[in-house]
Amino acid sequence: MDWLTIALLLLFGLLFVAAEVIFIPGTTIVGLVGLGLLIAGIWLSYRDLGTPLGHYMLLGSALVVGLLVYVGLRPRNLNKMALTSVNNTSVHDIRRPDVPAGTVGRTLSALRPAGTALFAEARREVVTRGEFLAAGTPIRVLGIEQNRIVVEQA
Incomplete structure (x- = not known):
């Protein structure tokens, strides 16, 4: 060569x-x-x-x-190639619930057994313990289990 x-x-x-x-x-x-x-x-x-x-x-x-x-x-x-921006945003954390047990609201949709409810001005997905509730029924929060808001008829 x-x-x-x-x-x-x-x-x-x-x-x-x-x-x-x-x-x-x-x-x-x-x-x-x-x-x-x-x-x-x-x-x-x-x-x-x-x-x-x-x-x-x-x-x-x-x-x-x-x-x-x-x-x-x-x-x-x-x-120049590294990710240097910091993400300071937050998400709604279920460990700090904004709908505590005992809060009263009403259903927006029929709960069969899951559906949508209105608490003050906040719409939330809720679930009953198995019973069916019609739309417009007054409800009360029993508690939060895992990531679900459990309600009953008030």
């Missing part, structure tokens, strides 16, 4: 490693292809150009790859 082929192998190997570290981290395949090209180029430089030039190619490639990894793994570069 001539020196141009070895130089191209090393150049493309370094480009692939640079693309893996800086531009598209986490893909692994691009980095492995780059590493394979670097290993082939260094091995061919030892075989065809001799030991002293092989040492120079190995040292130069190691320095450039080290520099690429250093530049690619700096916090400023990692923050």
Whole structure:
């Protein structure tokens, strides 16, 4: 092999490693292809150009790859790809019920045994213990079991 082929192998190997570290981290395949090209180029430089030039190619490639990894793994570069926003929203938590036991309301739909009820201005899905209630029936909350509001006729 001539020196141009070895130089191209090393150049493309370094480009692939640079693309893996800086531009598209986490893909692994691009980095492995780059590493394979670097290993082939260094091995061919030892075989065809001799030991002293092989040492120079190995040292130069190691320095450039080290520099690429250093530049690619700096916090400023990692923050471009990291999720840095914080989600401060909340959801209605059943452990802090807004419809406590004993609250009185009325059914909006027939409860067979589940349906919709109105407590003050809040619409909630409720369930009875098995009885059927018509729409407009006054109800009272017995309690909250798991994630269901259990009611009975008031």
